[in-house]
Structures are given as structure tokens and as C-alpha cells.
Amino acid sequence: MFEAVLTLCLAGAEAECRSVLLPGYEAATMADCTAMLADTAPDLDVFGADVIAPGAPRCQPAGPVLDLQEIAPRLWVHKGAIAEPDRVNGGDVSNIAVVIGDASVAVIDTGSARWMGESLWRAVRARTKLPVSHVILTHMHPDHVFGASVFDGARVVGHAGLARALADRQANYLESLASLIGADRLIGTAPPDIDLAIDGKMEIDLGGRVLELSTWPTAHTGNDLTVVDRVSGTLLAGDLVFDGHIPALDGSVTGWQAVLEQMAGQPPVRVVPGHGGPVLPWPAGGAATARYLGVLAADTRAAIADGLRLGAAVERIAQGERDYWQLFDAFNARNATVAYTELEWE
Structure with missing residues (x-):
């Protein structure tokens, strides 16, 4: 080719x-x-x-093709590294999914940079000649969105708050990525334009394959969106579910807990998390994320009740979770800071 x-x-x-x-x-x-x-x-x-x-x-x-694993008929998943973006992994640190219908294809998340979108494009083309009709972005974080511009002609779909959130942060995201993975790896990368903003629920029909999209109140971020593939009974959860990689809080700890509880009552039998997996049973696959958030919230409330200032509280909060997660030191202090800032005003 x-x-x-x-x-x-x-x-x-x-x-x-x-x-x-x-x-x-x-x-x-x-x-x-x-x-x-x-x-x-x-x-x-x-x-x-x-x-x-x-x-x-x-x-x-043809250049490199992104590795995809078929976890259900015509549902393919790429597992990103459980790592922070660096020059070795090039920002390939999050999960990506491809759903193929009878008429078209949907891509869920696109990686940190255009080079990943290009590798994903080749992977799709290796499996089907059907058009990519939709690129669905689960939230604003850069490791999920910056490969989207490769899919020219597809409708880019996201939470109603996604465009504003990206506008506020995209310059900082791109500057940070350039320092982490190298400016040359970012060449051609551009922030995605959101063509279809969702508030609530909607369905996308790929031809004999209906995807149900849901937006959520502030949880992992303020613009989380999930996808359910009805045919395979698979929940594509974005970063509302983590596995192995410690959860990263950029929204509301109590909101995230409430959203996970609501999601647990949904009918899917498996889940693709935003990191790790790449496929877990549902709702059992969300239990570790829920446990961590519970400890984070409880320890934060205890630190506040004990009168600890933020700096001292961060050193104590959720330390009992250290052995359960990779990248604990990179994320837990930030999570504790966000949780403390939220819960001190309860």
C-alpha cells in the first residue's frame, strides 16, 4: 500500500x-x-x-499502523501505555476505539498528536473502506483529542462544554506536549473543531450499529461523555474509568462518585476504560476507580476536620492507595489538591 x-x-x-x-x-x-x-x-x-x-x-x-485488538465483532481497541507522555511513547498513553457499522465507522478518541491520528487512520483503512463518519471525543484532555484533525470529513462529536474547555486550555496543552514528546512529533497537530455538541443523550447509527452517547455532570472533568455500543454490550467510558493508571481528577470528586454510581446501573456487560484494560467486565471494572475516589474523599474530609492546611493534607490524603496504582506520585498530590479545594467548603 x-x-x-x-x-x-x-x-x-x-x-x-x-x-x-x-x-x-x-x-x-x-x-x-x-x-x-x-x-x-x-x-x-x-x-x-x-x-x-x-x-x-x-x-x-504506507507508514506505521496503530495496533488494534478486536474485543468484540467489529469493535477494535488500542491500549495506550500506562505512562506520562514522553519522547519514547510520543504521547501514546490513552485508549482508542473503532466501531465499524454496515455504512460507516466511528472513532472514539484519537490520541495526543496528529501522528497518532495518522496511524489510527491507517489501522481503520486496513480493516474497511467505509467512511469514518464520526470522531467522538470523550473529554478535553490532550491525550484523547489531538489526533482528530486527520479525519477530515468526519463529524467531530463532544460534550456541549468541550469546545470552550479546549479553547481555554489548548495553547497550554500544546506547549506542554511539545516539551514532553518533542515539537517535531507535534508537527501538523491542531486542536479539533467540534461539529456536534451534545447535552444529554443522542444516538449515532453506523448502519446496523447504534451507538448511544451520554454526557455527564462534572466528574473526571466538566465535559465527560461516554459511548455504549448496543450490539456488543460495551461501555466506552473514556476517563470516567481507570485501570492500573491512577485516576486523574480534573473536576469534582463527589460528582465523579455520583456519575460512577449512576453508570453502574447501565446494561453493558464490559467496559473499555480510558487507560489500562483495555477491556474489563462491567460494572466490576469500575470498582477500583470508585474505591480510590471514596478513599480520596474520606481522607480529604478527615484532613479538613483535623484542621490540616492544604500542604500538610496533601501529604496524607489517599496514601493507603499507593500500592494499587501506577503513576501514583505523578497524580495523587494533584488529586488531593482538587479534592481539598472542593470539600473544604462543604
Whole structure:
């Protein structure tokens, strides 16, 4: 298989370059790919003024394909590393799902950068020629959203509060990612535009495959969204459920507890968490997240009742959970700070 690419370099730093995929020009032969480029020129304005192209688009053998595991018929999941983004993993640290219907395809989350969206695009194309009709984003965090721009022509779907949340944070997210994974790995990456904002519930029909989307009150974040694939009985929970990776609180600990309790009554039999897994039984698969949040809340209330100031409280809160989670030191202090700030005013 061959594909069209364009070399892009950071403006003012021409040594930092990357070959960016131009989706839609895949062909079995180099000649066919080149003919497609000659017939229909790609729109290169989408990459903006921060990069320059030292050459014209060209065809080459297809690049790396994201690893996907089929956990149910025509439901594929990629398991990201349980790690913080770095130059080795390139930001591949969260789970991604692909659901294939009879008429079209939905992608749930897209990774930290365009290079991940490109690898995901190739993985979809390796399995079906059906169009990707929807890209569903479960919440605002960068490891879930920044590969979305690869799927030009798909409707990008998210919580009604997602666009505003991204607008407020996207500059900081991209700056932080550049320092963690390298500016060259981010070349071509752009914040997603939300085409369909949801408040409540809606259904997406992929052709014989209905996905039920639900938005939630403030929990993990202020813009959490889940997907239920009715055919397979699978809940795609985003970061409302963690496995192995310590939960990361960027919203409300009490809100998250309430949402998990409500979700536990839903009919799915399995869950894909935002990190870990990649597939767990439901509702048992949410028990560890619920336990951690319970300890976090209880320890925070106890620290406040004992009159501890924030700095001292953070050193004590949820320490009994340390042995159950990876990345505990990277996230627990932040979680404790968020919980303390919320619960001191109860």
C-alpha cells in the first residue's frame, strides 16, 4: 500500500521536520497514488503558518499502523501505555476505539498528536473502506483529542462544554506536549473543531450499529461523555474509568462518585476504560476507580476536620492507595489538591 505525504518543518527551525500523512490518497501502487495526487491536489492551507513545506506532496510506502485488538465483532481497541507522555511513547498513553457499522465507522478518541491520528487512520483503512463518519471525543484532555484533525470529513462529536474547555486550555496543552514528546512529533497537530455538541443523550447509527452517547455532570472533568455500543454490550467510558493508571481528577470528586454510581446501573456487560484494560467486565471494572475516589474523599474530609492546611493534607490524603496504582506520585498530590479545594467548603 502507498500513501501521499508532505514534509512539514517548523518555521524558523527547519531542522525539525516530519512527513505528514495526506489522508484519502491510499492506493495499491505508487503509480495509482501519484495519479490521485495529480488529479486532485490536497488542501495544504489547513496546516497554517507555523510550518513550511520544503517540497511538494509525494507518494511513498504506507507508514506505521496503530495496533488494534478486536474485543468484540467489529469493535477494535488500542491500549495506550500506562505512562506520562514522553519522547519514547510520543504521547501514546490513552485508549482508542473503532466501531465499524454496515455504512460507516466511528472513532472514539484519537490520541495526543496528529501522528497518532495518522496511524489510527491507517489501522481503520486496513480493516474497511467505509467512511469514518464520526470522531467522538470523550473529554478535553490532550491525550484523547489531538489526533482528530486527520479525519477530515468526519463529524467531530463532544460534550456541549468541550469546545470552550479546549479553547481555554489548548495553547497550554500544546506547549506542554511539545516539551514532553518533542515539537517535531507535534508537527501538523491542531486542536479539533467540534461539529456536534451534545447535552444529554443522542444516538449515532453506523448502519446496523447504534451507538448511544451520554454526557455527564462534572466528574473526571466538566465535559465527560461516554459511548455504549448496543450490539456488543460495551461501555466506552473514556476517563470516567481507570485501570492500573491512577485516576486523574480534573473536576469534582463527589460528582465523579455520583456519575460512577449512576453508570453502574447501565446494561453493558464490559467496559473499555480510558487507560489500562483495555477491556474489563462491567460494572466490576469500575470498582477500583470508585474505591480510590471514596478513599480520596474520606481522607480529604478527615484532613479538613483535623484542621490540616492544604500542604500538610496533601501529604496524607489517599496514601493507603499507593500500592494499587501506577503513576501514583505523578497524580495523587494533584488529586488531593482538587479534592481539598472542593470539600473544604462543604
